[in-house]
Amino acid sequence: MGSDVPPPDTQPPLPASPGPVVAYAPDHRRRLHLATVLVAVVLAARSLSWAIAIALLFRFSGRSGGFIEVAIAGVGSLQVAFAAVRYSTTRFAIEPATSTAGPALVIESGLIFKKRRAVPVARIQNINISRDIAHRLFGVAEIKIETAAGADAEANLSALSLADAEALKSELLAHQQPRAAVVALPEGVEPLSSSPPLSPAAQPNTTVYAASMRDLLIAGATRTKIGAVIGGVLGAFYFLEDALGSALNRLLPGSPVKVVLQRIFNSNGSELLETILGGAALVLLALLAGWLLSIGSSLVQHWKFTLERSPDGKLTRRFGLLTVHDLAFPRKRLQRLTITAPVIQRKLGLCRVEARTAGSYLDKESAGTAMLYPIARADVLEALCAHVVDGFSPSQADWQKVSPIAVRRWALRNTVVLSIFLGAAAAWQSWWLLAGWPLLVLFAWFLARAEYRVTRYAIQGELVLFRDGVITRTTRVIPRRRVQVSRVTASPIQRYLGLANLKLSTAAELMGSDAEIPNLPRCVAEALQDRLARGQ
Amino acid sequence: MSEPQSPPTPPEVLATLEGPVVPRQMLAPQVLKLWFVSAGIWAAVVLIIGAVAEFFIWFNRSGPSPATIPLGVITAVAVVLLGGVPLLLVPLSYRKWSYAIRAKDVLIESGVIWRVRRSIPRLRVQHVDIKSGPLDRWMGVVQVDLHTAGSLGAVASIPGLAPAAAEELREALVGAGGEDTDGV
Numbered sequence: 001m002g003s004d005v006p007p008p009d010t011q012p013p014l015p016a017s018p019g020p021v022v023a024y025a026p027d028h029r030r031r032l033h034l035a036t037v038l039v040a041v042v043l044a045a046r047s048l049s050w051a052i053a054i055a056l057l058f059r060f061s062g063r064s065g066g067f068i069e070v071a072i073a074g075v076g077s078l079q080v081a082f083a084a085v086r087y088s089t090t091r092f093a094i095e096p097a098t099s100t101a102g103p104a105l106v107i108e109s110g111l112i113f114k115k116r117r118a119v120p121v122a123r124i125q126n127i128n129i130s131r132d133i134a135h136r137l138f139g140v141a142e143i144k145i146e147t148a149a150g151a152d153a154e155a156n157l158s159a160l161s162l163a164d165a166e167a168l169k170s171e172l173l174a175h176q177q178p179r180a181a182v183v184a185l186p187e188g189v190e191p192l193s194s195s196p197p198l199s200p201a202a203q204p205n206t207t208v209y210a211a212s213m214r215d216l217l218i219a220g221a222t223r224t225k226i227g228a229v230i231g232g233v234l235g236a237f238y239f240l241e242d243a244l245g246s247a248l249n250r251l252l253p254g255s256p257v258k259v260v261l262q263r264i265f266n267s268n269g270s271e272l273l274e275t276i277l278g279g280a281a282l283v284l285l286a287l288l289a290g291w292l293l294s295i296g297s298s299l300v301q302h303w304k305f306t307l308e309r310s311p312d313g314k315l316t317r318r319f320g321l322l323t324v325h326d327l328a329f330p331r332k333r334l335q336r337l338t339i340t341a342p343v344i345q346r347k348l349g350l351c352r353v354e355a356r357t358a359g360s361y362l363d364k365e366s367a368g369t370a371m372l373y374p375i376a377r378a379d380v381l382e383a384l385c386a387h388v389v390d391g392f393s394p395s396q397a398d399w400q401k402v403s404p405i406a407v408r409r410w411a412l413r414n415t416v417v418l419s420i421f422l423g424a425a426a427a428w429q430s431w432w433l434l435a436g437w438p439l440l441v442l443f444a445w446f447l448a449r450a451e452y453r454v455t456r457y458a459i460q461g462e463l464v465l466f467r468d469g470v471i472t473r474t475t476r477v478i479p480r481r482r483v484q485v486s487r488v489t490a491s492p493i494q495r496y497l498g499l500a501n502l503k504l505s506t507a508a509e510l511m512g513s514d515a516e517i518p519n520l521p522r523c524v525a526e527a528l529q530d531r532l533a534r535g536q
Numbered sequence: 537m538s539e540p541q542s543p544p545t546p547p548e549v550l551a552t553l554e555g556p557v558v559p560r561q562m563l564a565p566q567v568l569k570l571w572f573v574s575a576g577i578w579a580a581v582v583l584i585i586g587a588v589a590e591f592f593i594w595f596n597r598s599g600p601s602p603a604t605i606p607l608g609v610i611t612a613v614a615v616v617l618l619g620g621v622p623l624l625l626v627p628l629s630y631r632k633w634s635y636a637i638r639a640k641d642v643l644i645e646s647g648v649i650w651r652v653r654r655s656i657p658r659l660r661v662q663h664v665d666i667k668s669g670p671l672d673r674w675m676g677v678v679q680v681d682l683h684t685a686g687s688l689g690a691v692a693s694i695p696g697l698a699p700a701a702a703e704e705l706r707e708a709l710v711g712a713g714g715e716d717t718d719g720v
Contacts, residue, residue: 483657500653529653533641
């Protein structure tokens with residue numbers, strides 16, 4: 001494989017294509033680092049670790065797991081082979097600006113299907129250098145370059161030496177900076193030396209925020225990952241029931257967990273107290289595990305978190321213990337700010353702040369949602385957010401409630417949802433549970449009242465603010481110039497009540513996570529929509 | 537709620553916002569015919585599938601039995617609902633559909649059961665497609681699709697425009713992007 005690729009120093013021009021031919025000097029195009037293949041070996045071993053563990057379990061439980069081992073070997077060697085092809089065929093270069101188009105990053109790759117991709121530098125949203133543990137083993141890095149279009153990173157170069165990656169990043173940023181100047185200058189003419197302030201490297205970055213160990217511990221300890229714990233345990237039981245079950249049986253015959261589980265699932269009412277106690281113990285165990293997992297993941301994910309702001313308004317974040325991220329995005333590309341306070345953090349006056357940019361949404365931490373402050377005290381929140389977005393001051397905003405009639409719709413919705421659950425529980429356990437239905441209606445009403453009390457919106461200068469959440473309080477900040485589409489929607493029940501929702505979509509929301517101000521009086525929703533459109 | 541003081545709009549942005557303004561209006565009458573034809577085709581397809589299903593329910597090897605009656609009835613009801621309801625909704629949704637090209641946005645109202653009022657700022661329009669399917673070409677009309685950043689498909693489409701009017705609309709909307717913004 002790769003035999004048709006000549007050595008790099010005798011690089012011939014590209015195979016003739018009918019398109020515009022770009023003449024490259026032989027040394028013009030760059031390649032990936034040789035460690036690409038070694039990184040792929042480590043990554044393959046890591047991604048297959050689950051399969052390897054299952055294969056080992058099969059071995060220990062004395063069954064034949066031969067097909068798994070064959071599959072592991074096949075998938076692993078395929079991954080490494082692809083990396084080798086990528087290493088031997090990928091070439092990239094920054095193509096200088098022409099009279100009609102700005103500079104572009106051009107990447108060529110592919111063995112059978114040759115691909116030549118040009119990413120206009122002006123359209124680049126994010127440049128993310130990340131270093132997985134595999135990359136750090138070999139002193140290399142991965143660089144991801146994203147524009148607003150599409151689901152995945154537009155250009156993903158893995159692996160480059162760390163120095164090369166940093167150089168590429170600063171080159172791209174430098175091309176992006178004095179945009180007009182680069183486009184206007186003919187090729188080969190040096191920019192005038194009398195414009196040093198344009199150079200982004202001229203002034204040092206200011207550190208806006210650096211998370212201490214204590215911050216990260218608090219951030220982890222005030223959240224819980226109980227969902228992940230329950231999901232993981234259920235998943236493990238589902239997939240490994242046989243192998244795990246026989247191993248458990250041999251190790252702990254009649255283990256207490258198993259007895260409790262049996263009691264809960266085959267309860268006949270005679271051992272009610274034991275069942276309840278056992279269930280409570282299991283819930284406590286899951287809570288504890290979720291809590292520890294949350295602390296651990298907070299430390300690992302946001303280790304040494306720093307947020308820096310450059311003089312030209314670029315925000316750079318560095319963090320991570322295993323995978324080290326280094327992400328930069330321009331302040332003006334911010335699509336949405338989300339301030340989240342789960343119930344415990346809210347009671348302690350804490351919250352976390354995340355940004356959304358118009359990058360890929362599949363790769364959560366690289367762009368879709370970018371953590372800005374893993375933990376922030378509510379009283380310094382405004383000062384912190386001033387570094388990111390102008391004119392945001394939640395304490396001085398003119399917060400408006402939604403329509404009071406909203407309570408009726410929410411109460412109806414809560415009643416329907418809870419009734420379905422009650423019906424299922426009654427069918428499963430005892431029809432006597434249905435006697436509690438009036439209590440349920442009361443609860444649904446109180447919940448609706450609480451929702452009405454916390455749901456607020458405000459318009460503050462160029463920003464739209466929206467807050468909701470009875471338990472986890474979320475505040476979203478959307479610059480109104482970033483709104484791509486706004487929709488006023490009304491379901492039949494809402495039309496009957498004279499209500500409507502106002503939904504604001506920015507370029508960051510592809511998967512329906514738009515900010516939606518629910519249950520406004522319909523005329524208010526339409527007036528607000530028109531006002532936002534006019535404000536642009 | 538007091539009107540907030542927004543920063544003054546740069547003059548070059550204002551300049552790009554001048555374009556044809558179309559008052560609020562219904563779709564062309566061809567669209568009603570077009571929607572009827574496509575709903576009719578859908579109903580016919582559903583009817584054929586339903587008929588085949590009914591045939592196999594009633595005339596299988598063991599012949600009709602009391603047990604097959606509910607299945608046959610449910611299938612018949614499903615066919616009528618699936619094929620007939622869209623056909624019935626066509627005139628209603630035509631009556632509820634309106635659009636306007638305003639100074640700063642494109643406004644589209646639609647929906648019979650779920651009402652939607654969409655506003656797409658003209659500055660945010662990334663590209664505009666003009667497309668025409670076989671039925672469109674038969675009627676001599678085209679459909680204009682508006683795309684913005686961050687959405688996979690078109691955020692809005694206006695059917696039943698004359699080709700010349702669609703071309704004009706596209707020019708007006710695509711020319712709206714100022715240098716001030718990169719559209720995102």
